[in-house]
Amino acid sequence: MRIIIELVLVAALAASGFFGWSNLQKSNSAGAKITAATIDAQVSAEMLADSEKELETAEEELDQLREQLEPLQAKSLELAAVKAALAGGPILDDLESSYKKQKNISVERQLGLGALRMLTKGSDDPGAAEAFRKALQMSDWNSRKNSICAAQIGLAAAGEKIKVMSECAVQVPGAEPAAHAAGPAAHGDAHAAKGAEPDAHGAKPGKDAHGKDGKDVKHAAGGAHAAPHWGYDGAMGPDKWGNEFPTCGKGKAQSPLNIQGPFSRGRISVNPDYKTGALKILNNGHTIQVNVPPGSKVRIDGVVFELLQFHFHRPSEEQIDGKPMAMVIHFVHKSATGKLAVLGVLLKEGNENPGIKTLWQYAQPKEAPEMEVPDVTFNPANLLPREMDFFSYDGSLTTPPCTEGVRFFILKSPVNVSREQVTAFPFRANARPVQPLNGRTIITSN
Numbered sequence: 001m002r003i004i005i006e007l008v009l010v011a012a013l014a015a016s017g018f019f020g021w022s023n024l025q026k027s028n029s030a031g032a033k034i035t036a037a038t039i040d041a042q043v044s045a046e047m048l049a050d051s052e053k054e055l056e057t058a059e060e061e062l063d064q065l066r067e068q069l070e071p072l073q074a075k076s077l078e079l080a081a082v083k084a085a086l087a088g089g090p091i092l093d094d095l096e097s098s099y100k101k102q103k104n105i106s107v108e109r110q111l112g113l114g115a116l117r118m119l120t121k122g123s124d125d126p127g128a129a130e131a132f133r134k135a136l137q138m139s140d141w142n143s144r145k146n147s148i149c150a151a152q153i154g155l156a157a158a159g160e161k162i163k164v165m166s167e168c169a170v171q172v173p174g175a176e177p178a179a180h181a182a183g184p185a186a187h188g189d190a191h192a193a194k195g196a197e198p199d200a201h202g203a204k205p206g207k208d209a210h211g212k213d214g215k216d217v218k219h220a221a222g223g224a225h226a227a228p229h230w231g232y233d234g235a236m237g238p239d240k241w242g243n244e245f246p247t248c249g250k251g252k253a254q255s256p257l258n259i260q261g262p263f264s265r266g267r268i269s270v271n272p273d274y275k276t277g278a279l280k281i282l283n284n285g286h287t288i289q290v291n292v293p294p295g296s297k298v299r300i301d302g303v304v305f306e307l308l309q310f311h312f313h314r315p316s317e318e319q320i321d322g323k324p325m326a327m328v329i330h331f332v333h334k335s336a337t338g339k340l341a342v343l344g345v346l347l348k349e350g351n352e353n354p355g356i357k358t359l360w361q362y363a364q365p366k367e368a369p370e371m372e373v374p375d376v377t378f379n380p381a382n383l384l385p386r387e388m389d390f391f392s393y394d395g396s397l398t399t400p401p402c403t404e405g406v407r408f409f410i411l412k413s414p415v416n417v418s419r420e421q422v423t424a425f426p427f428r429a430n431a432r433p434v435q436p437l438n439g440r441t442i443i444t445s446n
């Protein structure tokens with residue numbers, strides 16, 4: 001009897017070793033992510049030399065991944081110790097012959113057998129897969145999730161083509177969501193992986209184009225992207241953004257939102273003061289964006305936010321009571337301390353919009369760097385409604401890297417855009433799906 005107890009202990013030890021082993025697999029993928037994030041950071045540095053914010057975000061994500069890697073390296077040491085102790089082989093033989101004598105062994109013991117086999121004989125040992133398969137058959141789907149997960153992960157590790165249930169995702173130590181502006185925590189937010197943003201791709205105006213007196217169309221750096229890392233459908237669609245940009249998948253205060261009650265009253269003053277200036281427009285591959293020369297600002301409760309750029313989404317990313325509008329304009333502002341505030345103006349199908357008419361004349365149908373249009377000026381105030389009532393909430397960039405800590409002000413009054421103008425916008429669909437509220441408060445200004 002005592003030998004059986006000892007053998008069970010060995011099985012438990014082997015199972016814990018196996019857990020370490022599967023974490024080691026995670027560390028490999030964390031390593032790949034670090035490489036990807038590193039490349040991303042380099043690309044950002046080269047292409048957006050003046051875009052420190054994006055760079056900062058990439059570095060932050062890089063740090064997070066490094067933190068994840070450390071505990072995994074410790075685990076792999078533990079695992080090496082367990083492997084060394086079991087390398088001789090007789091323990092597995094003893095266990096197998098002992099179990100064979102028993103009529104019915106438990107799922108846990110069967111799993112332990114698989115784990116011990118994999119540990120001592122390697123993941124291509126057919127006996128290991130066989131043992132896990134048997135454990136899977138023995139597991140009752142309702143009450144034995146842990147056993148099922150262990151068996152599925154074991155089979156996957158043994159190279160079997162098996163889909164591991166999403167509930168079985170292995171918790172990696174230190175891999176907590178990186179919510180900078182974490183709102184009230186929400187449990188099990190499985191939707192957050194819905195996609196992300198970019199509004200701030202190009203949150204900075206492109207290279208400074210002041211002081212030039214030439215009349216040539218000016219191409220500034222910052223508009224062109226190397227390989228597109230994300231898009232709005234298919235393999236690079238919003239539900240995949242989290243793979244490369246963790247905050248898009250794990251953030252708890254993401255934008256856009258479906259705006260619906262209950263609201264809380266808030267007295268925040270929002271006073272835009274936009275100025276006429278040179279027209280600098282680009283197609284960044286995700287949207288049409290207008291980079292605004294210095295001087296236009298909005299005062300939010302007295303704090304000055306400089307208007308950097310504005311851009312368009314079709315349909316509107318924000319929804320009101322579950323309904324999107326034809327389009328939305330996001331005016332992206334930044335304070336002296338680096339805080340971001342986005343003013344959203346919803347566009348509703350109706351009469352032609354004269355401001356948009358001007359912009360569309362110079363909007364490029366395909367990705368193209370910033371172009372300063374000679375002799376043409378523009379005032380972003382032409383795109384604002386008369387009424388400044390708004391809904392407001394804390395959110396994120398709506399494009400990768402989905403950085404949080406962005407305050408949104410969505411104006412309640414839409415402005416018109418004609419159907420032809422909507423159709424002429426070169427992006428058929430560039431709206432991230434609405435994100436979970438996760439307990440955030442939506443403020444109404446009246």
Ligand SMILES: [Zn+2]
Nearest residue numbers: 198199330398
């Ligand atoms: Zn946007």
